[in-house]
Amino acid sequence: GENVEQHPSTLSVQEGDSAVIKCTYSDSASNYFPWYKQELGKRPQLIIDIRSNVGEKKDQRIAVTLNKTAKHFSLHITETQPEDSAVYFCAAPLTGTASKLTFGTGTRLQVTL
Amino acid sequence: NAGVTQTPKFQVLKTGQSMTLQCAQDMNHEYMSWYRQDPGMGLRLIHYSVGAGITDQGEVPNGYNVSRSTTEDFPLRLLSAAPSQTSVYFCASSPDLAGGYNEQFFGPGTRLTVL
Numbered sequence: 225g226e227n228v229e230q231h232p233s234t235l236s237v238q239e240g241d242s243a244v245i246k247c248t249y250s251d252s253a254s255n256y257f258p259w260y261k262q263e264l265g266k267r268p269q270l271i272i273d274i275r276s277n278v279g280e281k282k283d284q285r286i287a288v289t290l291n292k293t294a295k296h297f298s299l300h301i302t303e304t305q306p307e308d309s310a311v312y313f314c315a316a317p318l319t320g321t322a323s324k325l326t327f328g329t330g331t332r333l334q335v336t337l
Numbered sequence: 338n339a340g341v342t343q344t345p346k347f348q349v350l351k352t353g354q355s356m357t358l359q360c361a362q363d364m365n366h367e368y369m370s371w372y373r374q375d376p377g378m379g380l381r382l383i384h385y386s387v388g389a390g391i392t393d394q395g396e397v398p399n400g401y402n403v404s405r406s407t408t409e410d411f412p413l414r415l416l417s418a419a420p421s422q423t424s425v426y427f428c429a430s431s432p433d434l435a436g437g438y439n440e441q442f443f444g445p446g447t448r449l450t451v452l
Contacts, residue, residue, distance in 0.1 A: 267443040327379040
């Protein structure tokens with residue numbers, strides 16, 4: 225099955241700096257890679273996703289890049305703000321099924337003033 | 338729309354007790370799923386369903402049962418609670434039958450403690 229590894233587990237940046245979170249996956253057939261944000265005590269919510277037919281996708285201050293050869297994808301947050309503080313999860317579908325999603329173990333991002 | 342709702346928000350059980358976590362969605366989504374969230378382990382899939390009458394196992398199904406009699410509801414049953422089932426449980430739904438390939442909408446979660 226799919227194995228998704230996420231790094232770092234914690235990340236602290238100053239307001240205005242950029243943050244990068246990286247995930248690697250094991251199944252070369254995977255073709256959908258979402259990122260979820262979970263604020264403290266809240267539910268996870270999708271913030272951006274990418275499919276394997278593109279290498280990069282942007283939405284305002286967030287972007288996701290995909291390197292299929294190296295089997296990794298990354299979340300980039302620019303001009304970080306205190307409200308970006310949260311836990312971020314990457315995910316990828318399990319091998320051979322469109323119905324199962326494997327999540328990474330999460331990155332706790334702290335944006336300091 | 339209320340989206341995905343879960344009850345209860347909090348629950349404390351004794352070892353060996355059984356209970357049902359409720360999940361409902363009003364978005365007419367065919368795909369529904371249950372995850373558990375433990376510190377440092379992310380979200381792990383317990384069971385999922387691609388429509389009424391159809392359920393299947395996820396990564397960590399042992400100790401849990403599900404059923405899907407209607408499109409709207411997807412209850413999760415703990416048969417005989419164990420301390421290892423202490424966790425936060427999230428229900429999610431997706432507008433696409435291929436729920437692993439599309440956005441999943443999560444409920445607010447149920448925090449379960451088993452003593």
